[in-house]
Amino acid sequence: MTNDVAAIAADRLVKIYKGGIAVNGVSFSLPQGSITGLLGGNGAGKTTTIAMIMGLVMPTSGQVSVLGVDMARQRHRVLHRMNFESPYVDMPMRLTVRQNLRVFGKLYGVDDVEERIRELAEQLDLVEFLDRPTGKLSAGQKTRVSLAKSLLNKPEILLLDEPTASLDPDTADWVRGRLETYRRQRHATILLASHNMAEVERLCERVIMMKRGKIEDDDTPQRLLERYGRETLEEVFLDIARGRGEAREAAQ
């Protein structure tokens, strides 16, 4: 696999559920080693888009590929090279942190699982509760465990759905720091769905803004700020969510 192949490529992705259109003609291509934010309000289609990238949801039409592999049909060829973290899934609560990481390490075919667990425990400050049941941990500790699980196989592609949701600002900032370090060290591609504009502004070199299943804008944070004449991404987000005129009125 060469670096010419897009890490993630979505081509006119459409997902229609019985209740309506969740994703409506979304296209983008993320180069390897990039970090991109996927922003949008509730129901904008972020989670469905990420689920289609993971192959958990089949597109109604269009195509999504990861490292050149069609995720609707051949996802098992590439799943071991990617990983994810999401607040919509949990690690089994009765298993200890070490047991959970061991099971997932084996599922991902990690060669020396115990050594990898030791490494991650040190990097993510998990050592003291490795042998505690996962269900007994605080929200912040659980997030770190989920992050450890998502890094177990040293993924080339990391999909993060609101990785700092429900974390206090200090822990959230710490998690962002770990993600930045991981990307720098591994030249990994990260796609991050978030409601947290400060997080996106700090981490992402590109932002894709979604609204009602469509891409409303797609650019670097700096260019978005300039284009909308705003100082923060939060204001840009409000412009897009409410429509430019309404947001300006509200700001005034």
Add this chain to the structure above:
Amino acid sequence: MSGRASVYSAFSFGRIGAMILRYYYLMRSSWPRLLELIYWPMVQMLMWGFLQSYVDQNASFFAKAGGTFIGAVLLWDILFRGQLGFSVSFLEEMWARNMGNLMMSPLRPLEFVVALMVMSLVRLAIGMVPVTLVALWLFNFNLYGLGFALAAFFANLIFTSWAVGILVSGLILRNGMGAEGLAWTIMFLLLPLTCVYYPVSIFPGWLQAVAWALPPTYVFEGMRALLIEHVFRADLMLMALALNLFYFGISVIVFLKLLDAARRHGSLIQTGE
């Protein structure tokens, strides 16, 4: 990159082993889960065992047919607990909201199914071995005395239980936890139809045709033939095996279709009701 070769493979015993390890940790962490495996089979066996003892003392036919009730209840439990063992292991992932993690991992659907089959055997052994030993001690009924016949009965019943378990798991994947009730109740549909406690001949003709379409019917008829007439009916076992292979194949195909449907409908990311 670590472990790349092993994860490329279409079928990996390493990944199956990882799932078995996951269920081993779970069982080890929860004694109520272990107790539950033994509790109902023991209650059932005791109730039917004492009933059998009473009937033995009061009816000449049943005196000759010694062990048919208790044999039936033990074999029925193999069928029922085998399916439950499969389905509960599957449900543990839904209850733990872990299905997304598994579906996103390199674990293949058929590897997952094989891990659940192994766990159904483990759960069955934990539940049934003590119960069969108590049946031997209390009622002098030696299930293991059936020898090769027991192996044939067991193989056919466990095959059926897996086929039903696979089907139920597919329905839960597709329809969410609203379909969980099926895991606990579906086997009771087979209880009257597979003639666990009475011969097929008491059914009207049309219902006999339904009963003979179900593999466990052959097992329970075979058990009665063995215990009452002391004849091992290999023909019945072969017929059951043929039907089982057919139903097992169908259930795997339906499971894969339901998994595809779940991916189309987005059910895999909505694991609630």
